[in-house]
Amino acid sequence: MIQKIDKQTVRAAVEAAYDRCKEEQGGKNADYIPYLAGVPSTLFGIAACLPDGDVVAVGDTDYVFGIESVSKVPTAILAMDQYGAKEILDRIGADATGLPFNSIMALLLEKEHPSTPLVNAGAISACSMIRPTGDADGKWRAIVSFIADLTGSEVEVIDELYRSETATNFNNKSIAWLLKNYARIYDDPELSLDLYTRQCSLGVTARQLAVMAATIASGGVNPLTRKEVFKPGLAPKITSMMATVGFYEHTGDWLFTTGLPAKTGVGGGIMGVVPGVMGLAAFAPPLDEAGNSVKAQRALAYIAGRLNLGVFGTTRCVMAEPEPAPQA
Numbered sequence: 001m002i003q004k005i006d007k008q009t010v011r012a013a014v015e016a017a018y019d020r021c022k023e024e025q026g027g028k029n030a031d032y033i034p035y036l037a038g039v040p041s042t043l044f045g046i047a048a049c050l051p052d053g054d055v056v057a058v059g060d061t062d063y064v065f066g067i068e069s070v071s072k073v074p075t076a077i078l079a080m081d082q083y084g085a086k087e088i089l090d091r092i093g094a095d096a097t098g099l100p101f102n103s104i105m106a107l108l109l110e111k112e113h114p115s116t117p118l119v120n121a122g123a124i125s126a127c128s129m130i131r132p133t134g135d136a137d138g139k140w141r142a143i144v145s146f147i148a149d150l151t152g153s154e155v156e157v158i159d160e161l162y163r164s165e166t167a168t169n170f171n172n173k174s175i176a177w178l179l180k181n182y183a184r185i186y187d188d189p190e191l192s193l194d195l196y197t198r199q200c201s202l203g204v205t206a207r208q209l210a211v212m213a214a215t216i217a218s219g220g221v222n223p224l225t226r227k228e229v230f231k232p233g234l235a236p237k238i239t240s241m242m243a244t245v246g247f248y249e250h251t252g253d254w255l256f257t258t259g260l261p262a263k264t265g266v267g268g269g270i271m272g273v274v275p276g277v278m279g280l281a282a283f284a285p286p287l288d289e290a291g292n293s294v295k296a297q298r299a300l301a302y303i304a305g306r307l308n309l310g311v312f313g314t315t316r317c318v319m320a321e322p323e324p325a326p327q328a
């Protein structure tokens with residue numbers, strides 16, 4: 001069955017989600033990265049980017065926050081674009097770990113297989129693969145310009161966040177060297193980890209994440225700029241990875257509840273992809289114990305339910321074509 005929705009329906013859902021969730025008090029800012037503990041906890045924004053590039057936005061959707069693990073998505077796509085999806089499957093994998101994002105145990109259990117580019121181990125491995133290998137500046141330029149193409153606007157590192165994260169990323173250092181031990185890192189471990197830390201420290205807005213999600217939803221064509229950012233065949237690959245592990249050990253519960261492929265970050269952002277239809281994003285800093293924003297989850301779950309956006313149902317939700325302008 002096809003269910004047509006229009007821009008007004010989306011706006012009404014986004015506004016209702018904001019109103020219903022704005023008083024939610026659950027969760028706590030991440031504090032293992034000191035910068036994140038200081039971000040105002042009451043910030044809250046929701047954005048939806050439609051196929052015509054229009055963004056429906058409510059709340060703090062222009063506040064610049066740390067992209068954190070949502071950055072694992074663009075780097076995974078870039079790696080697949082550079083090497084082909086099959087090589088990423090072979091070298092990194094596409095499985096869930098069922099464990100926290102920074103789990104060393106996951107790496108020990110699956111020695112030669114970091115599982116997926118959407119957890120820390122696989123993401124550091126993906127950073128190591130980004131071409132031109134061995135060239136830290138060249139790799140960084142490749143990652144940042146790819147993210148800018150996905151969002152249709154510039155992105156910059158939040159210096160204080162980068163310093164804060166670099167000063168405290170001991171666990172990730174262990175992961176990088178364990179990857180080296182198991183021959184699952186494809187460039188210098190320190191260089192790869194620094195790239196990963198820098199990409200996590202990029203500042204983005206909920207509006208930008210919604211455009212990134214919409215670019216994935218439309219098979220790699222940015223709806224704002226109309227640029228073809230990545231090969232269309234990669235959209236279902238990244239969307240399936242997001243569906244598999246986007247909320248770490250809570251992914252199954254999320255997918256069961258919403259049917260929405262999405263990816264979270266400890267900065268409080270969540271990006272959701274409705275293939276062929278739209279991109280969604282929400283931002284609110286307080287997190288649950290798996291590191292997923294409590295308020296942003298509630299908001300996106302509400303919108304997914306109200307608009308029937310789940311990808312597993314028998315009803316396929318599509319955007320209605322806009323009415324033609326009346327003839328003069």
Ligand SMILES: NC(=O)CC[C@H](N)C(=O)O
Nearest residue numbers: 068069101200265266291
């Ligand atoms: N889940 C996250 O957003 C974690 C990202 C963070 N930079 C880390 O490596 O711990």
